[in-house]
Amino acid sequence: MAQSRAWTAPVSSLPAVPVVPPSSDPSPLPAAWQPALHGLRGIACVMIVLHHLAVYHPLLAAQLVRSTLRPEVFFVVSGALYRRSMWPLAGATALRAFVARLLRRIYPTYLLFLLLAAAGYYAKHWALHHGAGARFRSASVYDQDPWVFVKNLLLVQDVWPRTTASLNYPSWAISDFLWVAAACAALCAGLRGHARGAALAALAIAGYAVVLRFPGSPGFDLARCAAGFVTGIGAASLAQRLGAPRAWGGWLAVAGAAGALALMQFDGLVAQPFACMPPCAALMVLGLSIAPRSRIARGLEWAPLVALGRLSYTIILAHALVLIAVERLLERFAGVRCGVADGPCEHGLGLAATLGVIGVVLGASVALSALVQRVADRWRTPRRTRAPAQLETA
Numbered sequence: 001m002a003q004s005r006a007w008t009a010p011v012s013s014l015p016a017v018p019v020v021p022p023s024s025d026p027s028p029l030p031a032a033w034q035p036a037l038h039g040l041r042g043i044a045c046v047m048i049v050l051h052h053l054a055v056y057h058p059l060l061a062a063q064l065v066r067s068t069l070r071p072e073v074f075f076v077v078s079g080a081l082y083r084r085s086m087w088p089l090a091g092a093t094a095l096r097a098f099v100a101r102l103l104r105r106i107y108p109t110y111l112l113f114l115l116l117a118a119a120g121y122y123a124k125h126w127a128l129h130h131g132a133g134a135r136f137r138s139a140s141v142y143d144q145d146p147w148v149f150v151k152n153l154l155l156v157q158d159v160w161p162r163t164t165a166s167l168n169y170p171s172w173a174i175s176d177f178l179w180v181a182a183a184c185a186a187l188c189a190g191l192r193g194h195a196r197g198a199a200l201a202a203l204a205i206a207g208y209a210v211v212l213r214f215p216g217s218p219g220f221d222l223a224r225c226a227a228g229f230v231t232g233i234g235a236a237s238l239a240q241r242l243g244a245p246r247a248w249g250g251w252l253a254v255a256g257a258a259g260a261l262a263l264m265q266f267d268g269l270v271a272q273p274f275a276c277m278p279p280c281a282a283l284m285v286l287g288l289s290i291a292p293r294s295r296i297a298r299g300l301e302w303a304p305l306v307a308l309g310r311l312s313y314t315i316i317l318a319h320a321l322v323l324i325a326v327e328r329l330l331e332r333f334a335g336v337r338c339g340v341a342d343g344p345c346e347h348g349l350g351l352a353a354t355l356g357v358i359g360v361v362l363g364a365s366v367a368l369s370a371l372v373q374r375v376a377d378r379w380r381t382p383r384r385t386r387a388p389a390q391l392e393t394a
Contacts, residue, residue: 036288037077039300042308044073048170049319049365053358069264069277071173072228074312075180076281079232080289082181086188086233095189099182106313109372110174111153113317117168118149120324155179163218170316176225184229204230211274228278235282239289249291256283257296314369322364326357 047070145164151157155175157164166172187199207227259280267273288297
C-alpha cells in the first residue's frame with residue numbers, strides 16, 4: 001500500500017515576510033483614527049463660532065461663551081493627533097515631505113478664504129477713499145499697513161516682529177498652527193531619543209514663559225499655540241507609555257473637561273488662564289486615549305461631532321466670512337447693525353432670531369467648508385503619490 005505524503009509548497013513560492021527595522025520609539029503608535037479626539041475638536045470648533053456670535057443675545061454673552069480660551073483646546077488636540085505623523089520622521093527628506101503634505105492639506109483652503117476676505121477689505125478701502133464709507137465704523141486695514149495682504153499670504157501676520165491684522169480674522173490660529181507644526185516636525189526629524197524630548201520640552205517651556213510673562217505681546221498668540229501643541233504631543237506620548245486601556249481614563253477626561261469649563265466660566269478670576277487651559281485639555285486627551293470605550297469617549301464619537309472635527313480647519317476659516325455676510329443681510333433687511341464687523345448690538349436680537357443666525361452661520365460654514373475641502377482635496381493630492389492616512393485624518 002502506497003504511503004501518502006503531504007504536499008509542501010516550494011520555498012520560492014512562499015510570500016516574503018517584510019523585515020521591519022527597529023524603531024527608536026519602543027512604544028507602539030496609536031491608532032491613526034481616534035474619533036473621540038476629532039469629536040472633542042469639533043466641540044472646540046463650535047464654541048469658537050459661538051464666541052463670535054456672542055453679540056446677538058444675552059445668553060450668548062455669558063462668560064462661558066465669551067471666554068477666549070477655546071483655541072487652546074484646539075491646539076492641544078491637534079498636537080495629539082499630529083504626534084503620530086511627526087514621531088517617525090528622520091532626516092531632511094522626510095521633513096520636506098511632511099511639510100509639503102501639511103501645506104497641501106491646509107494652505108489651499110487658507111488661500112481661498114484669504115482672497116475672499118482681501119476682496120471684501122479692498123472694497124471697503126475703495127469706499128472709504130471715494131466718499132462712500134460713512135457706513136463703516138473703522139478705518140481700512142490697507143491704510144494701517146500697506147503690506148497686510150503680503151504678510152497674510154506668507155503666513156507671517158502673527159509672527160512678524162510687528163504683528164499686523166489678519167484679513168480673515170480667525171486665520172491667525174491656522175497660520176500659527178502651521179508654523180508650530182513645522183517647527184515640531186523639524187525637531188522630530190533632526191533629533192532622537194532624549195534629545196528630541198528635551199527640545200520639545202524646551203519649546204513648550206518657552207511658550208508658557210511668554211504666555212505667563214508677556215501677555216498681549218506680539219508673539220503671545222504664537223506662544224499659546226506652541227504651548228498647547230507641544231502639550232498635546234506630550235499627552236499622546238504619555239498615553240503610549242501607559243499602554244493598555246485604563247478604566248480610570250474616563251474619569252480623567254471628565255476631570256479635564258470640568259477644569260476647562262471652570263476656567264472658561266471664571267477666567268477673569270484666574271491669574272493666568274491661558275497657561276492653565278492646555279493642561280486641562282491635555283487631561284481630556286490623555287483620558288480619551290487610554291479609555292477609548294468610556295462613556296465620555298463614546299459620546300464624543302457621535303458622527304456629527306466627528307465630522308465637525310475633521311472639517312474644523314475649514315470651518316474656522318469659513319465662519320468669519322459667512323458671519324459678515326449674515327451681518328450685512330441683517331443690516332439691509334432688518335435694520336440691525338452689529339456683529340464682529342460693526343461692534344455689539346445696541347439691543348440684542350430675539351431668541352428665535354438668534355437661533356436662526358446660529359443655524360445659518362453653522363450650516364453655511366459647514367456646507368462651504370465641505371465644498372472647499374472637496375475641491376482642495378482634489379487639487380492638493382498628487383496622482384502618483386498620496387499622503388499617508390495618519391496626516392489626512394489629523
